[in-house]
Amino acid sequence: MAKSLLVISRQAPWSGLGAREALDLVLAGGAFDLPISLLFLDDGVFQLLPEQKPEALQQKDVTANLAALPLFGVEQLYAARTDLVQRGLGESQLALESVRILEDGALADLINRHDQVMTF
Template sequence: MAQSLLIISRQAPWSGPSAREALDIVLAGGAFDLPVGLLFLDDGVFQLARHQDARAVQQKDLSANLQALGLFGIDDVFACGHSLSARGLPPPDNAQALDSQAISRLIDRYDQVITL
């Protein structure tokens, strides 16, 4: 049986390559039918914000990658509820908001955890 993998994305979408790398790892795992989950934590929740303009910071838009998660069999997408509220973001449509206890249980469910 394949080992399950949780990717924790903690970086804002335009603060460096970490956000894109996290999504790339998740999509690659999905392409190989690995059980993969994705958790947005801290500034990583900004990746879920609607109506971002990547051109303003001369970057490639990550929203297409987020929309492709379901096509790659990635249904376990989560966001830290505290991180969302601390940054004034509404609950996302494309991720399940979790409290800190639920996040602890989530991390325990996975065999491997990578934080970017």
């Protein structure tokens, strides 16, 4: 049986390669039917906003990768409510409706449920 993997994405889509690398890893894992989840923390919650304009910063858009997650069998998507609130973001603003919003206490439970955790 494959070990479960939680990928934690903490970087904004415009702050470097971390956001894209996290998504690439999740998509690859999904393509191989690995039990994989994706958690957006800190500035990583900015990845969930629609209509990003990354070309102004010479970055690539991650919106298409996010939209492809269900096609690769990646349906366990989470975001921290505290991080959304601290950045002035509401659930209705998120591009993906399938993201489950977690309270602080549920974050530790989510992490503990997975065999392996990688942070980007």
